Amino acid sequence: MAIWTNVRVGGLIDISATLAVALALGTLIGAERQYRQRTAGLRTNALVAVGAAGFVGLGMSLNANVGATQVLAYVISGIGFLGAGVIMKEGTNVRGLNTAATLWCSAAVGAFSGAGYGAEAALLTLFVLAGNTFLRPLANLINRIPINERTTExxxxxxxxxxxxxxxxxxxxxxxxxxxxxxxxxxxxxxxxxxxxxxxxxxxxxxxxxxxxxxxxxxxxxxxxxxxxxxxxxxxxx
Known part of the structure; x- marks a missing residue:
């Protein structure tokens, strides 16, 4: 059976490593979201990262860099549909945009991992955590500034x-x-x-x-x- 002939110990070790990196980094991003009690928390971000890594890794296995590039395009569009599911409109207010953007970033982390760029995946994770954590006080400060109707479009x-x-x-x-x-x-x-x-x-x-x-x-x-x-x-x- 083809399923057994395609088994390679070296390949299994490689894919295990990439999926493990994606899981760990996706978990870090998801933990921050879970702590903030967001719609898409720890498990969702971890699974998005692992799924993206799996798809990109499969593309590379089938057709090297060309296959990875082709699969990556579909991963990006697929995450767009997933992100739309967490965006909610309540009257004139729209909620969930930041959560959707974080899912998008988790997919990028997974894609880096699946392509074998673990260091880049870790660096992107740090930037995502920084964006969701360190920019929060700045956003709150800006929100507290009184609105000037003369300068607001x-x-x-x-x-x-x-x-x-x-x-x-x-x-x-x-x-x-x-x-x-x-x-x-x-x-x-x-x-x-x-x-x-x-x-x-x-x-x-x-x-x-x-x-x-x-x-x-x-x-x-x-x-x-x-x-x-x-x-x-x-x-x-x-």
Missing amino acids: ATYQVHVTVDTENRDLIRDLLGEKLEAAHYPLRDVEVLDRGEEDVEFVATLAATSIDPVELDAVTHELEKADGVSYATWTSSAVG
Whole structure:
């Protein structure tokens, strides 16, 4: 049987070593994720690293470097599907991106190991651990910095609720006030709010604003006849 004729002691020792390195390094990455109580923890990262090492090692056994390169392309795309499974969207918040990126890095560690580059695999592991550990305080520090609307790029919208009788007048007034404040309009959407009211949603062409100026614009709009509500909102640019 071919399964027995392909058995080589030297080959078994080599693949055992590469899988052991992948398992050990994947376990190190996974241990940090497990400690942080992430979705993909110790076992997942270890298995991803071992699986990547196994596939790349198989490719090398079948067709040397060409085979490893061909298999590696499929490993990368396959890990992309796996990473998508840990990304969750809750309202406007997206969770799991860092976990997915860590799985991707675990696969790279395994690929290095499977190709016989153990030292490079260990070095990459150190960089992954550094990224997930030492960059955390910096990320927390940046998150605590107050947001400056003047320098933050975002999509800004002005919302004005008005009765249908004054609809056209307020629409013109909205454009005039924003133009006077040097915030040109990109688009104006009209939404029905019952039988007697409509809401204008004006999207600004500007990607950064002065909150005081926009507050002044909405305050002036609220004073106009027929306007029951005026405010502005922002959403981060993707």
